Amino acid sequence: MLCKSIIRFSCYFTRNIRRDFHVSINPFQEIIKKTGNTTPINTEKAIKLPRILITGMHNVIELAKQYKLRIFIPSTIGAFGPDSPRNPTPNVTVQRPRTIYGVSKVHAELLGEYYHYRFGLDFRCLRFPGVISSDPPGGGTTDYAVAVFHEGLLNKRYECYLEPHTRLPMIYIEDCLSALFQFLNTPNELLRRRVYNVTAMSFTPEELFNELLKYVPDLKITYKPDKRQHIAESWPQVFDDSEARRDWGWQHKYDLQRLVESMVQDVSTNFLPKYRLKEVNSYV
Numbered sequence: 001m002l003c004k005s006i007i008r009f010s011c012y013f014t015r016n017i018r019r020d021f022h023v024s025i026n027p028f029q030e031i032i033k034k035t036g037n038t039t040p041i042n043t044e045k046a047i048k049l050p051r052i053l054i055t056g057m058h059n060v061i062e063l064a065k066q067y068k069l070r071i072f073i074p075s076t077i078g079a080f081g082p083d084s085p086r087n088p089t090p091n092v093t094v095q096r097p098r099t100i101y102g103v104s105k106v107h108a109e110l111l112g113e114y115y116h117y118r119f120g121l122d123f124r125c126l127r128f129p130g131v132i133s134s135d136p137p138g139g140g141t142t143d144y145a146v147a148v149f150h151e152g153l154l155n156k157r158y159e160c161y162l163e164p165h166t167r168l169p170m171i172y173i174e175d176c177l178s179a180l181f182q183f184l185n186t187p188n189e190l191l192r193r194r195v196y197n198v199t200a201m202s203f204t205p206e207e208l209f210n211e212l213l214k215y216v217p218d219l220k221i222t223y224k225p226d227k228r229q230h231i232a233e234s235w236p237q238v239f240d241d242s243e244a245r246r247d248w249g250w251q252h253k254y255d256l257q258r259l260v261e262s263m264v265q266d267v268s269t270n271f272l273p274k275y276r277l278k279e280v281n282s283y284v
Contacts (some may be wrong), residue, residue: 053104061115061123070122072184073112075195077129077169078141079105082234087167089236091197091243098234109195116194125195126183129169129202129239131176132259134266141228141235142168145208148221149267152212154275157220164206164223166232169239171200172254172262179250186248193247199239200252201259211260 057073064071080089081097095106112123130142136150137143141162148158171179179198209221244250254262 049100050104053100054107057104057108057111061111061121064123065115065119065121070124070184071112072124072126072180073108074180075105075109075125075127076102077127077235077239078102078231079109079127080234080236084234084236086235087237088240089197089238090240091193091195099231113194122188123194124183124191126179126244127195127197127239128176129171129199129236131171131173132263133173134263134270136271141231142170144205145170146263148205148209148212149263150271150275152216152219153264153267153272156216156218157222158209159222159224160205160209161224161226161228162205162232163225163229164209165204166229167202167204167237168232169199169202169236170259171198171252172259174262175200175252175254178253179244182250183244183248190248193243196244196247196250197239197241198244198250199241200254201256202238203256207256208260211256212264215260215264 061071063069077089078099079097079102080093080095081102083094083096085093095102097103097106109125112121112125115121116123130140130145132142132145134149135146137146144160144162148160152158176198183196183198205223209219213219241250
């Protein structure tokens, strides 16, 4: 029965790219595991989260070992903590995060590496920075870089929950997906590591807002830091992804200027009309 069963994994990377992975045990060669909606803001309050993130990871990796599958697990800048070097943050360094989200990511990285070296499992992992797409923000620490486009373009104002000079590494969704697909298609013998940093740029809220002002000159920005500021101050400011660029040729395409141009176009085309229609309907 197990050999004929189907395991379904859904990865929601962006509004335009939604992929369902239907996994048949016998012929399938790869598992992609993603635990969704696990930001440092809401995870501390979730009583069952360690069971989902840690026990769930162990179950999936055991399945991959048993059926000789490949497995990819996304990690994050949240896997680092206040004791980590922040500028730059190298691929291998002290981590010691202080959120359960970050702890679960370090657990996944180390467990995957152990299964690779002990059992020969083809385990792969990318540590992503803040990922920016036109999907509405979810409230995470780096989501100000998404929220400002939705609120700024609609209301011409935005209140930022981080200090203006808080630098964090970021990547646009198109580059994020490009890195993922390139990494998964890299021959195993070229990989010197199982876990790699990837990034495209680092910027502060002030730098992002100044670029957006070129498109929305009357945009009003205010700052009201909350508890996410403390999380941001423990994360990398600049991600060193030189090992990914050396080993499998990673190259990003989007810098800050191109990211802002693309976000303004996408949010203006695909979201502003919906927001305004919703406002009109609320008065009907």
